[in-house]
Amino acid sequence: MYHFRNDYSEGAHPKVLSALVETNLLSTPGYGQDEYCARAARLVRERFGCPEAAVHFLVGGTQANFTAISAFLRPWEAAVAVDTGHIAVHETGAVEARGHKVLTTPHENGKMTPGALQTLWDAHAAGDPGHMVLPKLLYLSDSTELGTIYTKAELTALRRLCDSLGMYLYLDGARLASALTAPGNDLSPEDLPGLCDAFTVGGTKNGLLFGECLVITNPALMPNFRYCLKQCGGMLAKGRLLGVQFAAVLENDLWLELGRHANRQAARLTQGLLEKGYPLYAPSPTNQVFPVVSKAKIRELEREFTFELTAPIDGSHDAIRLVTSWATPDEAVSALLKAL
Amino acid sequence: MYHFRNDYSEGAHPKVLSALVETNLLSTPGYGQDEYCARAARLVRERFGCPEAAVHFLVGGTQANFTAISAFLRPWEAAVAVDTGHIAVHETGAVEARGHKVLTTPHENGKMTPGALQTLWDAHAAGDPGHMVLPKLLYLSDSTELGTIYTKAELTALRRLCDSLGMYLYLDGARLASALTAPGNDLSPEDLPGLCDAFTVGGTKNGLLFGECLVITNPALMPNFRYCLKQCGGMLAKGRLLGVQFAAVLENDLWLELGRHANRQAARLTQGLLEKGYPLYAPSPTNQVFPVVSKAKIRELEREFTFELTAPIDGSHDAIRLVTSWATPDEAVSALLKAL
Amino acid sequence: MYHFRNDYSEGAHPKVLSALVETNLLSTPGYGQDEYCARAARLVRERFGCPEAAVHFLVGGTQANFTAISAFLRPWEAAVAVDTGHIAVHETGAVEARGHKVLTTPHENGKMTPGALQTLWDAHAAGDPGHMVLPKLLYLSDSTELGTIYTKAELTALRRLCDSLGMYLYLDGARLASALTAPGNDLSPEDLPGLCDAFTVGGTKNGLLFGECLVITNPALMPNFRYCLKQCGGMLAKGRLLGVQFAAVLENDLWLELGRHANRQAARLTQGLLEKGYPLYAPSPTNQVFPVVSKAKIRELEREFTFELTAPIDGSHDAIRLVTSWATPDEAVSALLKAL
């Protein structure tokens, strides 16, 4: 059986696991107040070029999203996402459970556009204020749910619009390493602090046992964040586990190398699929590939490969999602290409 | 430096770590839908004698508490705890953040009594219904914040009162292994399902990297719990990490052996303290010891040992908290006894 | 100046005001526990043919909606509305502020269709349960935001679908009197209890100073509702004010006569508009009329009439909203028709 189900099916990259094993019996203060977290935070600030940023480590992505968003917003303020956005669809209303509406607007290849954001804003700014929620935080993810990425120009245009509307820009980087190493990407890590009020750097999908790193660059959003972290269940008792792991992947840019590996395997898949004439449901340069496959073929593939269905296409075809990761071996891709 | 700061300062017990290392590169479905979680759940049901129970694994204790409590209660229903209760004091209002008041009543040696619960209930049942919250869930912990434990008779009396008041009984077992192996304990794991509507079995403080196991025995509280788990950020992507770890400590009752070890080290401390004439702030048969120590002595001890302050006693004395764990070596206790 | 701004611009119908004045100095128990509320509840149960229903009186519509919806749902359950639905757009995220997502689907003339509901349900029922909210309550309004009404067949089809999906059906009747007396309506008050789990009967827009009546017919949704009412700020101290007013409009079906008056004035407007060749933005048989008018004409009308803009149509035309009410005099309609 070969696995293309997702990028969190395996445990940790060997270097991450080694770091955990080596530090296992040390005794440190809890809740992220240890030297490992301090060092990892320092490495993050250096790598992203934001020496003043507040850096927090959380266990998971849903947790990072709702904790940050609810820490940043007042009760009547809303997040804005594309209709495929993770917070809008696949987090069981976690943002709403903290009291905030998630407004959505149709996506373009999984991405938000300035035009869509402006239209949504205009609809909410009309009339006597107070009867509609106030759009206040733009939620993006890079790469997106459809594997697409933002160019520097696109992100800059959204940033400028957010500035003019008084909105925060929050970027969910659960798959940031894959996005930043994808063909066509022109964003560097150092660009993000200037373009975002806060962003996450994903670990769970990029070689850690678990872990998301939240980087807050807007000083107004920093005070007392640890209170919100604890209240939302995001303060890990043995917090150093997060620091140890993140430090391990930040050393020598291992995190980017892992993203690059996932992209390479995905690119091999994409090339093979196109050669064999499979249409793609969405054009993705990152580690998620969405071919349209006949139902008969899907049933055949399911005997040897794991993957998820993304969308029904017609009576006899579905779009499937093939995900590669730091752990995807060459032979898995070769076997899948052969079977297709 | 020897550490008595808490019972989550180190990583995982070697057997737990080995299990993680061995399974590291396997590929499994995410979110706890894997065979390791299934097996661990089966082991839990067997060990506690509750074949029909719903078993869920979560990362941390605060998360387990607020997820469970908010899944069980309707908006106007409240949890009841002693005034030292963890949910009442040390979880940054996480239960309130999910909308529920935590009513408190004075503790007796860290414990709830039927009399205190009845008094609180009576105060809330007086008058026209609807103007005060409805007490609906009794929150206990075993061992308590002061290291004390419930006897079977005490827990049974609270259960009966809950039944007569239509209340749920939820037991926070973050330190359950220590409680169940303490001198004076007459509760067995098999007693809990009949006495509680739900309870947790702590892993974080008992040899796991992280992990709490929530056991729901009241069928009315089971449906759709996974939705709440996800919404509260408690659904770990690589959920199997929890199953692997819990299975490792459930085998051959390692979890109880770890609790017993912590208790033995605490008992050595207690005996030594009493022999040296230190008064105890609270009488604890478990892994937390609370001696009253002069401030001068505290400053001296802090050079070689880590621990926390619990309460000021008088101008020249404080109560300190010494916590032992599965990882506390004999020589740490010996060194501390010598220094006292 | 003549007013077509909305149906809550004036105070109370003279009979309602008289009832308030007559009872002004009587002393009664507070919070709706008085004989006037008891009598009004009895009249509601009789009029709608639901002798077992729970009847509650609240001050306003937003309050009634979020109080009821949050009393009925568990944290992970969502309300479903059309994208023009009042709870989805114009209540400042009040339902989300109580923790629940409002899922939306495109409207058809302001109405929900079984097809749209089924599609939304299917999207949420796919895959591993727990990652998306659970659609649990269908929110409808009759009349709708576009003035349209549900036929008995349409409402019955939605009821059946709700039954098959395990969903509640909640009907917002802020403008129910207008809907039930509109040309083309074939629903009677007595039909509602069998088709809805709960519904409201609007007073604010139909001759009361303020007041919405919530009728709960599903016994599972009744217990402890008063707790939620109080918690949500909906328990009026001098609750009898609501009972007195509702009793006044229920006598001799004054509420329906007021709705009929509003509809008649709207029908005069509609007929005149069509005769003059104005297109209608939405076809409404009730007390809201939506003509498309040139911007120049709008500016002219604004000198003598009050009304709101609904939507831009093209560079030179907007759709405006003309609302009639129980208080709209003949001469206002005549003057407007003359000016158009």
Next chain:
Amino acid sequence: MYHFRNDYSEGAHPKVLSALVETNLLSTPGYGQDEYCARAARLVRERFGCPEAAVHFLVGGTQANFTAISAFLRPWEAAVAVDTGHIAVHETGAVEARGHKVLTTPHENGKMTPGALQTLWDAHAAGDPGHMVLPKLLYLSDSTELGTIYTKAELTALRRLCDSLGMYLYLDGARLASALTAPGNDLSPEDLPGLCDAFTVGGTKNGLLFGECLVITNPALMPNFRYCLKQCGGMLAKGRLLGVQFAAVLENDLWLELGRHANRQAARLTQGLLEKGYPLYAPSPTNQVFPVVSKAKIRELEREFTFELTAPIDGSHDAIRLVTSWATPDEAVSALLKAL
């Protein structure tokens, strides 16, 4: 039957009712955006000497409290009240339902003291920040639940402590008119803006059909409050009803005259009770009197008078609550004194 049940048993003072009747058929914009609300707000600013204050009108007291408190606080911040505080006991967890813990401390004659506040603060400021909620808003009421009042010196001391702790001071003035006209009061309306960040002026218990006026004097707490008002169900459609009523009682200080009347009747009761040798449960100079009465006498009184029980005293005595209001006639007091 004579009524001492509460101060919201009757309708409106005749001047208030007249104002409503006179303006009944006028057509105004909704939601408090009308000239009557504008005028009432101006009168409030003048009367309290706070020309820059933001003034909002709400229907009820619970609504005003939770709307204001949740608008002012961030998720992890808590309100602090005495253990008899209305928000702590009698609002069905409305503040918690908006996500905020209400911390309590024992009262002294119904009042908060700087010592109690400092002690609570110190307990929450100890240790690693983030594990306990952050006390941020002091909730007081004047008069208190026990009818007592704050002197200017007492309120000033609490204000200074709040300043030093970075806390807001919010004063619930549901019975403010009675407090400000009580024997022993040395606070004037003009003192409140300088001592409070926000306060309410009660109407429901002082001659209005309903209505509380929220005055926000801290500019940081003003922006976007109307969004919160709407979200919390507090934006009355026919908002002018509130403006009309408040303007009526502000003219010629009718509001204070009504409070004075209630106090005078209460003082007659108190004097008579003391002369007859009844002990008082709490010393109140305002419109709530709390005599300790034998159960036999209570049963006798209940045949002719309405009132509430406050607390059991011993096997044969209870404390009862006798409330006077603007509407209490002389003969009611005389009859009660005779019957005692």
